[in-house]
Amino acid sequence: MEAVPTLDAGLETGGLSPWQLGLRRFKKGRLGLFAFWIVTFFFFVAIFAPIIVRVLNVDPYALDRASLNDYGLPKGPLGSMSWNHPLGVEPGTGRDILGRLIYGSRLSLIIGTVGTVLSTAFGVLLGIVAGLRRGWVDSLISRIGDVALAFPSLLLIIALANPMTQRLESWGVPKGNTAKLTYILAILTIFGWVYMARLVRGQVLSLRERDFVEAARSFGAGTGHLVFKQLLPNLWPQIIIFVAMSLPGYVSLEATLSFLGVGFQAPTASWGIMLGDSVRYYRADTAYLFIPGGALLILVLGFNLLADGLRDAFDPRSDRQQL
Amino acid sequence: MKRNRIIAALAAAGIFLSACGGSGMGAQSGEESGGRSASLDGTQDGGTLHVLTVQEGASTLDPQRVYTGAELGAWGSTFTRTLTSYQPVAGEDGTNLVADMATDLGTASDDLKSWTFTLRDGLTWEDGSEVTCADIAYGVSRTFAAEVTAGEGPMYALSYLNIPEGDSDFGSAYPGPWLADEEQQALFDEAVQCDGQTITFNLQVPVADFNYTVGLLAFAPVPKDKDTADQYGLAPFSNGPFRVESYEEGVEMVLVRNENWNADSDTVRKPLLDKIIWQFGVDEAVIDERMLADAGEDKNTIVYGGILPENLQTVFGDDSLKDRRTDGFDGFVSYTMFNVETVNCLEIRQAVWLALDREALRTAAGGPFTGEFAKSFVAPLLAADYEPAKLVDGLNEDGTANVEAAVAKMEKAKEACPELHARATGEGLRFDHPDSVTWQKNIAIWIDSLGAAGIKIIDNPIEPSKYYATINGDRGDLMRAGWAADWANASTVIPELFAEDGGFNYHSNEGDPAFAAFQTKIDQAKAETDRSEQSKLWKELNQYVMDQVWSIPGSATKSQNLVGSNVRGAYQWKPFGWYNLGAIGLAG
Numbered sequence: 005m006e007a008v009p010t011l012d013a014g015l016e017t018g019g020l021s022p023w024q025l026g027l028r029r030f031k032k033g034r035l036g037l038f039a040f041w042i043v044t045f046f047f048f049v050a051i052f053a054p055i056i057v058r059v060l061n062v063d064p065y066a067l068d069r070a071s072l073n074d075y076g077l078p079k080g081p082l083g084s085m086s087w088n089h090p091l092g093v094e095p096g097t098g099r100d101i102l103g104r105l106i107y108g109s110r111l112s113l114i115i116g117t118v119g120t121v122l123s124t125a126f127g128v129l130l131g132i133v134a135g136l137r138r139g140w141v142d143s144l145i146s147r148i149g150d151v152a153l154a155f156p157s158l159l160l161i162i163a164l165a166n167p168m169t170q171r172l173e174s175w176g177v178p179k180g181n182t183a184k185l186t187y188i189l190a191i192l193t194i195f196g197w198v199y200m201a202r203l204v205r206g207q208v209l210s211l212r213e214r215d216f217v218e219a220a221r222s223f224g225a226g227t228g229h230l231v232f233k234q235l236l237p238n239l240w241p242q243i244i245i246f247v248a249m250s251l252p253g254y255v256s257l258e259a260t261l262s263f264l265g266v267g268f269q270a271p272t273a274s275w276g277i278m279l280g281d282s283v284r285y286y287r288a289d290t291a292y293l294f295i296p297g298g299a300l301l302i303l304v305l306g307f308n309l310l311a312d313g314l315r316d317a318f319d320p321r322s323d324r325q326q327l
Numbered sequence: 328m329k330r331n332r333i334i335a336a337l338a339a340a341g342i343f344l345s346a347c348g349g350s351g352m353g354a355q356s357g358e359e360s361g362g363r364s365a366s367l368d369g370t371q372d373g374g375t376l377h378v379l380t381v382q383e384g385a386s387t388l389d390p391q392r393v394y395t396g397a398e399l400g401a402w403g404s405t406f407t408r409t410l411t412s413y414q415p416v417a418g419e420d421g422t423n424l425v426a427d428m429a430t431d432l433g434t435a436s437d438d439l440k441s442w443t444f445t446l447r448d449g450l451t452w453e454d455g456s457e458v459t460c461a462d463i464a465y466g467v468s469r470t471f472a473a474e475v476t477a478g479e480g481p482m483y484a485l486s487y488l489n490i491p492e493g494d495s496d497f498g499s500a501y502p503g504p505w506l507a508d509e510e511q512q513a514l515f516d517e518a519v520q521c522d523g524q525t526i527t528f529n530l531q532v533p534v535a536d537f538n539y540t541v542g543l544l545a546f547a548p549v550p551k552d553k554d555t556a557d558q559y560g561l562a563p564f565s566n567g568p569f570r571v572e573s574y575e576e577g578v579e580m581v582l583v584r585n586e587n588w589n590a591d592s593d594t595v596r597k598p599l600l601d602k603i604i605w606q607f608g609v610d611e612a613v614i615d616e617r618m619l620a621d622a623g624e625d626k627n628t629i630v631y632g633g634i635l636p637e638n639l640q641t642v643f644g645d646d647s648l649k650d651r652r653t654d655g656f657d658g659f660v661s662y663t664m665f666n667v668e669t670v671n672c673l674e675i676r677q678a679v680w681l682a683l684d685r686e687a688l689r690t691a692a693g694g695p696f697t698g699e700f701a702k703s704f705v706a707p708l709l710a711a712d713y714e715p716a717k718l719v720d721g722l723n724e725d726g727t728a729n730v731e732a733a734v735a736k737m738e739k740a741k742e743a744c745p746e747l748h749a750r751a752t753g754e755g756l757r758f759d760h761p762d763s764v765t766w767q768k769n770i771a772i773w774i775d776s777l778g779a780a781g782i783k784i785i786d787n788p789i790e791p792s793k794y795y796a797t798i799n800g801d802r803g804d805l806m807r808a809g810w811a812a813d814w815a816n817a818s819t820v821i822p823e824l825f826a827e828d829g830g831f832n833y834h835s836n837e838g839d840p841a842f843a844a845f846q847t848k849i850d851q852a853k854a855e856t857d858r859s860e861q862s863k864l865w866k867e868l869n870q871y872v873m874d875q876v877w878s879i880p881g882s883a884t885k886s887q888n889l890v891g892s893n894v895r896g897a898y899q900w901k902p903f904g905w906y907n908l909g910a911i912g913l914a915g
Contacts, residue, residue: 067687067775075640076690095637096691096768166790180786265762271771281764284612285637 023240026318036313042306050109057103062089064107064273068098075288083291091295094278095285101292104273105299111274112303114185116255119192120247126193127200128243132231134201135208142205149198157195158260161188165266181268188261192254200246204239211235241318248311252304259300275300364651364890365417365898367599370912375602376894377624380631381611384576389560390544391469392479396658396811397631399544400903404596404910405582405603406565410444410463410526411542412595415907417898422708422815424539427595428458428548432538439533439856440489444541446524449592452550453565453585460521462548465504468515470545471495472503475557480545481813482830487540488518489531505556533856539814568598568909580605599896599912611635618889621651627913628891629906636693636765642889643696653888653897657904658708658811660701661881666802668835672744674736675751675782676876677719679805682733682780686726687772689882692765698882700726703869704810704824705817706883708901711858712817714866716873733780755783757803762788798833806833809884811904817865822849825872834877841875 020028030036049056057064071084071093078084083092083101091101134145165187172183211217217234225234262268262276278296286293387393390407403409412427414420426432429444436442450458470476470484473496485497491514493500501507501515520527528537540546553564561574570585582603615638617625634642642652663683665676685700692698699707702715721732740748750756758773760766766788774784784805789797798806810831813819823829826849827837836842845868852864872878886904890897893914900907 065771065775067684067772069687069690072690073640074694075643075696076636076692076694077640094768096765097687097771099771271767271774277767281767284635284764288637288640 021237026241030313030317033313033316035309039306039309043310046109046303049106050113053106053110057106062100062103064103065271068093071098077288083289092291095289101295107273108275112255112258115258116251119189119254120251122193123196124200124247126197128204131201131204132208135205149201152195152198161191162266181272203242207239211238245315245318248314252307256304364894367896367912369914370599370895371915373601374913376600377628378605378631379609379614379628383608387560388563390547392476392560393544394480396903397905400900400905401908403544404908405569406567407544407547408566409542409547411538413902415595415910421901439535440530442528442537444526447592449589451587451589453570453587455587458548458566460526462550463526464519464521465551466547466549467519468504471499471501472505473497481543483540487530487534489529490514490518535856535858536816568596577608596909598909621892626891626893629894630888634887639693639696651890653899655899656708657884657886658706659809659884660704660706661809661884663879664806664833665877666804666835667839667877670804672740672747674740674743675747678733678736680719680876680879681721681729682777684728684776688769691768698884701880701883705820709812709815712862712865716870728776730779737781752781755785756805757785757787758805759787759789759798759803760807761791761794821865821868836877845871
């Protein structure tokens with residue numbers, strides 16, 4: 005981002021924005037950087053899944069009867085791990101677990117990122133509006149937020165899944181998984197914006213009284229200038245931390261929902277479906293149990309560590325910060 | 328025509344689906360050994376047997392409404408007696424019909440349109456009062472009450488008894504004991520006549536094996552003054568060796584000994600236990616764990632359900648469980664129905680059959696343990712009417728797909744029915760199935776194997792408890808189901824599944840050009856009184872259905888079970904595909 009000349013910061017930090025400052029600090033934290041690479045790795049795998057699957061020759065949809073015994077369970081040890089199937093095969097069908105894991109990461113990350121981006125965008129927008137306008141607009145947005153928070157959203161997602169996806173399908177959203185995905189993202193956005201909005205509103209309320217904002221206003225700056233040039237640059241650190249912190253929750257939500265049976269349809273590969281399936285085979289095929297669970301653990305841990313690193317770097321009140 | 332019971336449970340792994348119970352008669356190799364547990368050696372008198380089940384409750388305890396194989400057997404052997412029953416032994420003899428409340432197997436008139444049974448002396452209800460002929464007639468009349476039985480039980484009373492058609496909800500002139508006026512009641516009393524200890528059933532069609540029909544609990548007695556209509560299924564009045572002490576859905580049902588049961592009047596039941604406690608809603612994985620651990624009370628435990636496919640290897644790979652496990656056909660045949668109205672092209676139906684990898688489906692279900700590839704819609708257990716049909720040309724014996732033959736059929740279909748061909752290869756055929764973890768894999772196999780022949784599948788999972796209700800109204804192109812005979816006659820299979828008035832016909836096949844000839848032959852077979860002639864007709868009709876591919880046969884299914892180490896006398900009772908509770912004892 006372009007360095008924004010702000011009135012208060014310029015003197016002490018040599019013209020660096022809070023964003024640049026934070027980035028500089030973040031690069032010094034080893035754990036955070038490590039987590040960053042883990043997360044990047046998962047995104048890389050998800051984005052290039054079709055190519056990776058072809059290179060490794062692990063088709064997530066191909067059945068492999070030959071790797072199963074007469075009980076329909078994987079033949080070899082550790083869920084039939086071999087060069088052909090590095091992480092073994094799925095009991096019953098013989099589909100490659102690595103391939104399904106790779107494809108499954110797409111769903112988790114799509115829900116995680118799109119869900120976070122949408123709810124963050126709404127949160128920031130409503131937060132700024134509430135903070136700037138104050139008065140009845142603020143009251144209205146805050147009360148709506150309170151109501152949204154009071155809803156047991158996970159229960160709601162489960163209860164309304166079938167009727168609402170059908171409604172969406174009748175409105176012309178492509179049937180099946182697209183409708184489900186749309187529904188889940190919509191619910192996430194409707195209930196997910198509140199925390200972000202509260203955070204931003206608080207920040208805006210304090211920022212708008214600061215000298216540099218007052219100054220800009222006294223020079224006759226419009227709302228657009230205030231928001232984009234004065235407020236947002238100072239909000240970015242909070243937003244980044246918040247995004248990093250809410251991502252793992254959304255990522256594991258896909259698994260939770262699929263596990264509970266509200267998730268996606270076969271033959272789509274999804275970590276939640278794999279988790280639910282593997283639990284059944286914990287006695288007959290223990291290795292299978294650890295794979296989707298382990299992948300989810302690493303990804304969520306990566307996001308959490310990343311969020312920690314970012315908070316250390318960007319949050320001026322954090323005690324672990326150096327500099 | 329027992330319905331394939333759906334056990335739906337929101338367990339940790341999601342929703343699973345299983346068939347249990349069933350019926351089948353005739354010769355069958357004795358595979359249901361059960362080892363030591365099947366014999367009664369060293370049993371004590373008394374004790375409490377526990378039954379674990381994943382179900383939240385019984386489907387019903389109401390004799391006129393129950394229709395699940397295992398429940399028919401369980402209620403019949405404990406608290407609901409019928410005129411006839413089955414010989415209480417393991418193996419094929421278990422399908423022999425024996426007299427129960429009646430003194431013999433009944434007497435038929437020469438035209439087979441009138442059947443007479445004489446009641447034994449000393450039949451008693453749980454309050455000590457006598458079971459009368461009127462109680463039986465009253466019980467049978469309840470089947471006609473649509474507002475009470477809701478068509479859940481078997482409908483043979485409606486189709487067989489000589490009562491004219493009319494405008495009741497079931498299309499009969501008699502609307503059941505609650506709504507009937509005197510005139511209507513007279514119609515029923517004419518069809519079912521009581522004379523002292525003798526009960527006579529007058530039929531509108533000749534039925535050669537009506538004495539099997541009265542073995543169904545739908546023909547069991549109900550005392551009129553104890554009848555609580557649609558609440559009767561929660562607390563039925565007992566005339567057997569046990570009575571229902573308490574029944575709470577989702578929790579448990581307790582059966583205790585009925586002190587007023589007269590052992591002298593009963594040659595079928597030899598009760599040893601004091602108490603039977605059904606525990607409902609136990610997680611299916613937990614059931615298997617507890618049975619394998621075999622600790623404490625679980626030693627005195629049996630399971631209503633079956634072993635989860637993922638645990639079959641554990642159970643059958645371990646020789647120390649040899650005496651506690653059972654394995655055998657359950658009398659069901661699973662199949663995939665076509666909606667013949669929308670898939671109105673024989674070549675396409677044949678192509679689907681040829682392309683389907685049945686071997687992969689069976690492997691996903693747990694391998695050869697789960698059943699043998701079916702060659703008839705009649706289960707092999709029903710030996711009299713069973714004959715392997717000639718299947719579609721080119722079908723692989725080992726159950727794998729014959730893609731080449733399927734592609735060739737699709738080529739033919741392109742010319743024969745271009746519209747449907749375009750839909751099958753473009754948009755795809757819709758497959759309705761109950762939503763479950765197992766079906767997520769099954770549907771993947773369908774999509775994969777049919778895809779190889781260029782046929783696309785649209786997956787349409789339906790909530791398991793609403794499955795049959797849903798496909799009753801809104802049918803896709805393909806649907807799954809399972810069925811078992813009610814007694815040793817394919818009249819309870821082929822007409823039920825494929826004919827015009829079939830109670831379980833979801834094929835929408837009435838518009839098929841081949842249907843008229845089929846229906847004519849069905850009517851002919853139903854009216855045939857020579858059993859061997861009739862059996863020949865059933866075999867021909869089965870072949871006819873195979874040729875038309877209205878349905879694709881899946882497997883003649885088997886079921887496996889594990890009992891606690893103290894349980895004795897637990898054999899699979901063939902007609903019901905489950906244990907005979909009236910014979911189980913516990914080791915002393």
